Amino acid sequence: xxxxxxxxxxxxxxxxxxxxxxxxxxxxxxxxxxxxxxxxxxxxxxxxxxxxxxxxxxxxxxxxxxxxxxxxxxxxxxxxxxxxxxxxxxxxxxxxxxxxxxxxxxxxxxxxxxxxxxxxxxxxxxxxxxxxxxxxxxxxxxxxxxxxxxxxxxxxxxxxxxxxxxxxxxxxxxxxxxxxxxxxxxxxxxxxxxxxxxxxxxxxxxxxxxxxxxxxxxxxxxxxxxxxxxxxxxxxxxxxxxxxxxxxxxxxxxxxxxxxxxxxxxxxxxxxxxxxxxxxxxxxxxxxxxxx
Numbered sequence: 001x002x003x004x005x006x007x008x009x010x011x012x013x014x015x016x017x018x019x020x021x022x023x024x025x026x027x028x029x030x031x032x033x034x035x036x037x038x039x040x041x042x043x044x045x046x047x048x049x050x051x052x053x054x055x056x057x058x059x060x061x062x063x064x065x066x067x068x069x070x071x072x073x074x075x076x077x078x079x080x081x082x083x084x085x086x087x088x089x090x091x092x093x094x095x096x097x098x099x100x101x102x103x104x105x106x107x108x109x110x111x112x113x114x115x116x117x118x119x120x121x122x123x124x125x126x127x128x129x130x131x132x133x134x135x136x137x138x139x140x141x142x143x144x145x146x147x148x149x150x151x152x153x154x155x156x157x158x159x160x161x162x163x164x165x166x167x168x169x170x171x172x173x174x175x176x177x178x179x180x181x182x183x184x185x186x187x188x189x190x191x192x193x194x195x196x197x198x199x200x201x202x203x204x205x206x207x208x209x210x211x212x213x214x215x216x217x218x219x220x221x222x223x224x225x226x227x228x229x230x231x232x233x234x235x236x237x238x239x240x241x242x243x244x245x246x247x248x249x250x251x252x253x254x255x256x257x258x259x260x261x262x263x264x265x266x267x268x269x270x271x272x273x274x275x276x277x278x279x280x281x282x283x284x285x286x287x288x289x290x291x292x
Contacts, residue, residue, distance in 0.1 A: 177244045199238075
């Protein structure tokens with residue numbers, strides 16, 4: 001967009017050179033007749049083209065975010081679809097492979113724990129990297145997909161239809177959270193951030209304690225069973241939804257501030273992380289409701 005001062009000024013507001021102006025190479029004399037300009041020779045096609053290029057720079061349309069390499073919502077959508085697509089494809093391959101006998105059942109536990117540990121390690125690496133790495137993010141998606149494929153197959157075998165229910169619950173939560181954020185009813189404030197950080201740290205500590213108890217004393221899901229398990233699951237779903245709000249806020253700030261397009265990968269990783277967490281929590285809650 002042109003500078004308002006230039007647009008409103010009688011000296012700069014013209015979009016095309018006027019007869020008798022210096023831009024044409026001629027100026028009027030006192031009798032009103034044109035005479036050669038003392039500043040140079042009459043214009044040629046080259047000078048006309050140069051003048052037009054300067055005009056285009058001032059009065060032409062502004063460059064778009066895509067043209068300047070800045071982040072756009074389309075970039076985030078495409079990268080998120082790519083990451084989620086890898087997760088779904090690998091999950092479907094591992095589920096189909098083990099359920100049909102294409103893959104030997106002896107590999108099921110190695111794939112399950114390999115995907116879990118690999119996804120956890122790459123998740124931490126990507127979370128602390130200052131610059132996004134598409135290869136590491138897609139690697140995380142592949143490991144996570146392998147883990148989700150096996151765990152989903154096991155849950156669906158025990159409780160037919162539970163995977164579809166968990167997927168629907170995940171995307172309904174995503175849609176509701178996005179709608180609330182866009183409506184302005186939910187915003188990231190210092191208080192919101194503080195509550196989320198306290199909740200995430202507390203949940204992480206609980207998960208570590210529960211893991212030790214399940215391996216040593218309680219067995220099974222440990223404290224994540226029964227009514228108490230439902231309460232913990234509900235809290236986890238709320239925390240995961242809050243991380244989605246944080247993701248939406250960071251994406252909005254990134255687009256507004258014109259950050260580099262490469263950070264669309266960071267946004268996609270954050271959204272995938274939150275959605276995977278939501279899905280696992282819904283699987284656990286539905287399993288408890290259907291008989292644990």
